[in-house]
Amino acid sequence: MNSPINEDHTTSSPTDLLIVGAGIVGLAHAFEAVRRGLTVRIIERDARPNGASVRNFGHCCITAQEGRYLETAFTSREGWLAAAGEVGFWAPEAGAVVVARSHTELTVLEQLSEKRGPDSVQLLTAREVSSRLASSGSADAAIMGGAFLPADLRVDPRTAAPDIADWLQKQKGVTIHWGTSVRDVHEGGTVVTSRGDFEADKVLVCVGHDLDYLFPEIAARYEVQRCALQMALAPAPSGYTLDSAVLTGTSMTRYDGFTTMPAADALRQEIYGHSPELIDIGANVMFTRRPDGTLLLGDSHVYGQTIGPFQDEWMTDRLVQEIEKVLGSALTVTQRWQGIYASSPLTSLLVEDVNPTTTAITVTSGIGMTLSFGIASETLSAL
Numbered sequence: 001m002n003s004p005i006n007e008d009h010t011t012s013s014p015t016d017l018l019i020v021g022a023g024i025v026g027l028a029h030a031f032e033a034v035r036r037g038l039t040v041r042i043i044e045r046d047a048r049p050n051g052a053s054v055r056n057f058g059h060c061c062i063t064a065q066e067g068r069y070l071e072t073a074f075t076s077r078e079g080w081l082a083a084a085g086e087v088g089f090w091a092p093e094a095g096a097v098v099v100a101r102s103h104t105e106l107t108v109l110e111q112l113s114e115k116r117g118p119d120s121v122q123l124l125t126a127r128e129v130s131s132r133l134a135s136s137g138s139a140d141a142a143i144m145g146g147a148f149l150p151a152d153l154r155v156d157p158r159t160a161a162p163d164i165a166d167w168l169q170k171q172k173g174v175t176i177h178w179g180t181s182v183r184d185v186h187e188g189g190t191v192v193t194s195r196g197d198f199e200a201d202k203v204l205v206c207v208g209h210d211l212d213y214l215f216p217e218i219a220a221r222y223e224v225q226r227c228a229l230q231m232a233l234a235p236a237p238s239g240y241t242l243d244s245a246v247l248t249g250t251s252m253t254r255y256d257g258f259t260t261m262p263a264a265d266a267l268r269q270e271i272y273g274h275s276p277e278l279i280d281i282g283a284n285v286m287f288t289r290r291p292d293g294t295l296l297l298g299d300s301h302v303y304g305q306t307i308g309p310f311q312d313e314w315m316t317d318r319l320v321q322e323i324e325k326v327l328g329s330a331l332t333v334t335q336r337w338q339g340i341y342a343s344s345p346l347t348s349l350l351v352e353d354v355n356p357t358t359t360a361i362t363v364t365s366g367i368g369m370t371l372s373f374g375i376a377s378e379t380l381s382a383l
Contacts, residue, residue, distance in 0.1 A: 015039040015175075018191055018200035020182050020214075022046075024053040024369055025361060026206035027164045028076075028376040030174065031083050036380055039173040041200060043193055045181045049161040052208060052368060055231065055339035057288045057296050058160065059096065059245040060153035061370045063120060064255035069348060069367070072374035079373025080153055087167040089160050090291050094243035096152040097124070097132055098251065099326060101142040104267045105249040109147040111261040122148040135240035137329030154243055156290050157369070182214065187355040202383060203358040209342035211350070211362050212305075218352050218360055227343040227366070228307040230316050231298035232336045236289055237329035243289060248326060250278055250285045254366070278322070281315055284366075285322045295331070297323050299339070301366075307340055341366060349375065 017033045019026045022044035030040045060080055065073040084091035100106040113121035124132075129146040130139040168174045177195060182205075184192040189200045205214060209226045212219035252258035253268050272279045282301030289295055300315045316336055324331055344350060344364035349371065352360045361379065363371060 012198060014189070014199035014201065015041040016201050017041070018043065018189070018198055018203045019206060020185070020191065020203070021206040021208065022049055022161075022165055022176065022178075023051050023206060023208055024049075024161050024372045025208070025363060025375065026204070027161055027168065028079065028083075028372040029204055029206065029361075029379060030168050031164060032079065032373070032376040032380045034168065034171050034174060035082075040168070040175070041198060042168070042174075042176040043180050043182055043191065043198070044176065044178050047178050049165060052339055052341040053161040054158050055337060056157045056369055057245060057286065057298065058155045058157035058290070058369070059286075059288055060155065061096070061245075061255060061367060062151040062153065063096070063116070063149035064257035065367070065370065066256035066260050069256070069371060072371050072378065074151070074374070075377050076371050076374030077151065077153060079377055080155065083164060083373065084155075087163050089155065089163040091153055091155045091160075092243045093150075094152070094154045094245075095148055095150040096245040096247055097129065097242070098147045098149065098247045099129055099249075100144050100146045101140060101249060102144065102270060104263055104270045105252060106145050107263040108252050108258055108261045108267055109145070111263055112257060113147060115261075120149070120151065122150065124148055132242055132244070133240070133246070133327060135237035135327060135329055137237055137327055139328050140326050148244075152245060154245060154288060155369070157296075158290070185214065185354065185358050187357060189357040201357070204379065205354070205358065205360040206362070208362055208368070209340055211342060211360060215354060215360055218350075218354070222344045222346050222350050222364065224342050224344050224350065224362070224364055225303055225305050226307045226340050228302045228304070229299040229339045230311050230319070230336070231296060231339060232316050232320060232333045234295050234297060234320070234331040234333050236293050236295045237327060237331070240289070240327070240329075245288045246286055246326070248285045248322070250283045253279070254282075254284045277318060283319060285319055287323050294334075297331070297333075303343055309338070311336070311338055341368060
């Protein structure tokens with residue numbers, strides 16, 4: 001799987017499209033390019049997808065986007081389903097359940113349902129929410145209701161990107177160079193790498209939070225920094241089989257679809273009043289079930305130009321404790337990890353022409369999985 005290509009390719013023939021980075025944004029662009037009959041070359045410094053694309057919830061959060069990103073998210077949804085059909089990876093249209101444990105949380109959901117319509121945001125009673133969370137435990141007695149977001153999708157983050165990469169490598173006109181570092185990108189479509197120079201009609205740089213390594217002036221202009229998150233894995237409680245993503249009140253402080261509701265400020269103040277530490281660490285208390293029956297648990301958010309390797313145990317413990325309360329079941333953590341993605345206070349999506357043949361594309365928020373195929377569709381349509 002994802003084997004490195006080691007020979008020198010200095011004299012290789014030009015391609016229509018060269019993509020720097022084999023994360024989900026780069027792979028989505030490659031998939032869309034193949035569908036349009038273009039030849040594609042991907043340059044990736046690692047031996048397989050290893051960044052934010054495999055360290056997240058596998059939640060395509062369609063409904064909770066806002067403004068222009070909402071349309072992009074729905075286009076992305078179509079792309080994800082098309083890719084799943086071609087590649088064969090797990091992508092159930094399982095939606096998302098948002099749990100409300102206070103009147104204020106429920107009000108935010110009611111306001112979103114009123115804005116988007118009852119089909120897009122289906123309000124649930126406390127009993128309906130608890131029944132969806134059914135397991136050997138008893139769901140939190142504080143649950144007052146919730147909402148079901150049917151448009152949201154699920155994928156397994158640990159296999160989706162690698163599966164797409166494997167599929168791409170088998171397609172005519174596609175080459176992936178693993179274990180290859182990009183040193184420079186010249187106007188005219190020349191990309192200088194550790195394995196020689198490559199030529200392309202168009203170059204897309206999709207390197208996420210490492211944008212500052214190649215184009216520091218662009219990263220500085222957009223005030224791009226790194227966001228580190230802490231996540232964990234645990235076996236699901238006995239009897240828990242829900243494929244839907246499960247979001248909570250803290251999730252409503254993270255996604256623009258919720259934060260633009262009239263009650264959003266009151267909700268943030270309410271959570272800070274009873275659990276200030278969750279707001280302080282930028283918590284998005286949510287969980288998703290993988291096909292193997294394990295739960296992805298998380299997450300916290302810490303920002304900086306350089307992220308240290310040290311994780312605070314109390315953060316993960318606090319997140320897991322909150323999830324256990326929602327489920328009414330104890331969890332046994334078997335893995336912990338750190339994810340890192342790009343963040344900008346100025347935009348959630350950075351698209352910048354470096355020169356006439358090169359464009360840098362970085363999702364500067366935690367919605368890269370959600371928007372990836374929509375961004376790719378928009379990019380390819382504009383070429």
